[in-house]
Amino acid sequence: MRTARGVTARELGLLIVGACLVSIVMHWPLILHLGDDIPRDLGDPLAQAYQIAWDGHALIHQPLHFFDANQFWPFGDSLAFSDALIGYAPAAVFGTGPHAAVVRYDLMFLFAYALAFAGAYLLGRELGLGPGAAAVVGAAYAFAPFRLEQDGHMQVISSGGVPLALALGIRGYRRQRPWWVIVAWVIATWQLLLGFTLGLPLAYLLVALYLTGAIVWWRRGRLPIPRGLAVATVVGALLFIGTGIALSRPYLHVADAHPNARRTPEDVEEFAAPPWAYLVAPEENFVWGDATKPIRDSLGNVPEETLFPGLAILVLAIAGLGSSVFPRWLRVALGVAIAVLAVLAMGFHGSGIVAYLWPYRWVYEVLPGWQAIRVPGRLDTFTALGLALLAGAGLERLLAWIRTRGGAIAWRGGAALAAACVLVVLIEGRGLPFDPFDTQAQPTLRPAPRSVASVPAPQLHLPAERPSDNRRYVLWSTDDFPKIVNGRSSLNPAWTARLIHRERNFPDRASVRRLERLGVRSVVLHTTRVKHTPWEDAAEKPVSNLPLTRYREGDLTIYVLRGTR
Incomplete structure (x- = not known):
């Protein structure tokens, strides 16, 4: 050699x-x-x-x-x-x-x-x-x-x-x-x-x-x-x-x-x-x-x-x-x-x-x-x-x-x-240098919504049944890293998937109580992502009889559960 x-x-x-x-x-x-x-x-x-x-x-x-x-x-x-x-x-x-x-x-x-x-x-x-x-x-x-x-x-x-x-x-x-x-x-x-x-x-x-x-x-x-x-x-x-x-x-x-x-x-x-x-x-x-x-x-x-x-x-x-x-x-x-x-x-x-x-x-x-x-x-x-x-x-x-x-x-x-x-x-x-024919995929990422770093954690972000939603939620959570129920990895726990499935009717009394028992302190509803999901009408549901406070921040509807500490 x-x-x-x-x-x-x-x-x-x-x-x-x-x-x-x-x-x-x-x-x-x-x-x-x-x-x-x-x-x-x-x-x-x-x-x-x-x-x-x-x-x-x-x-x-x-x-x-x-x-x-x-x-x-x-x-x-x-x-x-x-x-x-x-x-x-x-x-x-x-x-x-x-x-x-x-x-x-x-x-x-x-x-x-x-x-x-x-x-x-x-x-x-x-x-x-x-x-x-x-x-x-x-x-x-x-x-x-x-x-x-x-x-x-x-x-x-x-x-x-x-x-x-x-x-x-x-x-x-x-x-x-x-x-x-x-x-x-x-x-x-x-x-x-x-x-x-x-x-x-x-x-x-x-x-x-x-x-x-x-x-x-x-x-x-x-x-x-x-x-x-x-x-x-x-x-x-x-x-x-x-x-x-x-x-x-x-x-x-x-x-x-x-x-x-x-x-x-x-x-x-x-x-x-x-x-x-x-x-x-x-x-x-x-x-x-x-x-x-x-x-x-x-x-x-x-x-x-x-x-x-x-x-x-x-x-x-x-x-x-x-x-x-x-x-x-x-x-x-x-x-x-x-x-x-x-x-x-x-x-x-x-x-x-x-x-x-x-x-x-x-x-x-x-x-x-x-x-x-x-x-x-x-x-x-x-x-x-x-x-x-x-x-x-x-x-x-x-x-x-x-x-x-x-x-x-x-x-x-x-x-x-x-x-x-x-x-x-x-x-x-x-491909050709400088990709003159635009053959390589480099999609543009939409700007993140308003920060929820100050919203009480642990948080649950909805809708959450699609991988595309959860990938965005974890990325957006890099603003101060509040604890979130959502996630996306090679391993996605079956428990998390079951919980999200059971929260399809949120906000109602059963779903809120379930989250209270678990210790979840807030729910963040991303209204721009709810179309064709079980939470499409969630933002319009009445909450006056539920133990939570609801308010809006831009495209987000935020629910703070009062029954958790």
Whole structure:
């Protein structure tokens, strides 16, 4: 394997600027509408903007009760109802309220893509690729076509810590620099703090890499290990493992209190992808969206079963299998890993013995932690990293052929080819720079209603049977975070759904008494959202004989229950 020239400070600076510019240009015009527009849709991004905002709030105001979020009152550990995105907590200590939460989310979205590009670039460089080929690795990893479908899932697109941790770890061991090893473990721990969706597979990847390294070390005669590297490895591993144990505790509490938190085989199969899902690109994909529509329409869950890796990436990766820039063992290892992960990402199908013909069923049944994972297809992130590395090696193979011609023409031709490959990968994965045809979804979010921070809490917001309503309520609750019965996460407690269903006749005597017994102190009726819901006429119902006070604040009708303290 060719050893790459060390990444200089100048190259690192250009990489940071370039990665940020690529992220901004390929998601244009999001940077011009921070806080007003949000990537992908008005679904999960709203709830995740709330989660990040809560992380910052809890970090400052209640670090010892971090997971006791204000949503889903009266339940504790409600932040653990989905991936908590704790890694972004430091970014959330500045700014308050819904607008700041969306600005922050937009910036973290752009940051996630920039870091994925930069982390993969540095991994490619550390493995011996030149700058041009490493840029292809960054583009192929960050902008693989399937990732466009995941833009609504911050815990999935926030994958830059994976290649960055690997790059720094390789650098530390190769140069025998313990501090680089420590930093690599810190980055891996940060990736884990973003959620188990990618953190759990990363943990197993690290175990596999260290076991492989231990076997190689043993077979080569157990050469002495520098004390500094050994200490750094142990300290870093303890940090990662300790964080994982601490992070898992609230999730285990939730699993004990809410049996539906554990993913049943039926849950996993619902999100399992068929083999032809690898031929399906997102509907918004500029190149392949229309062409793959017939196959896409046959899928049961399009957002989680869209796995197309990109034709340009595949062609370069196939070429990379024969590239001498990587040693044969590394090319074989990457090829095998890609094949295994591609099969695992399809999950399992069928029941009985048939389900066990799919390798993922054995992973689900045997290995700790996997019963908490709902969507096997998100393993495609790791498949994409392997393909990206081989794609970079494939470009190096082409560049080596061009270099045989010699002279300045060959140098300029190589640079042009590298730039062209990066551009092709970006266009196939995300579309034309600056999105001239407006193919990417960046919906505009309506301004939040008047603040209800001063309204007595716990609060119940109505209407509340639609996910779209509850996502907005949790986002709007970022103004001082009053406790609310509403919430929206991967796990939505059946108790909360039953309570909201029983409150369909609010305000009447039975519904008010029920809320009094529970300790709910106020109900906030959003009159602009009640159409075609059971609460369409709630604001006109008489309340003179009920133990509550009603008043209006703009588009809100607020009921304060007098029977609670």
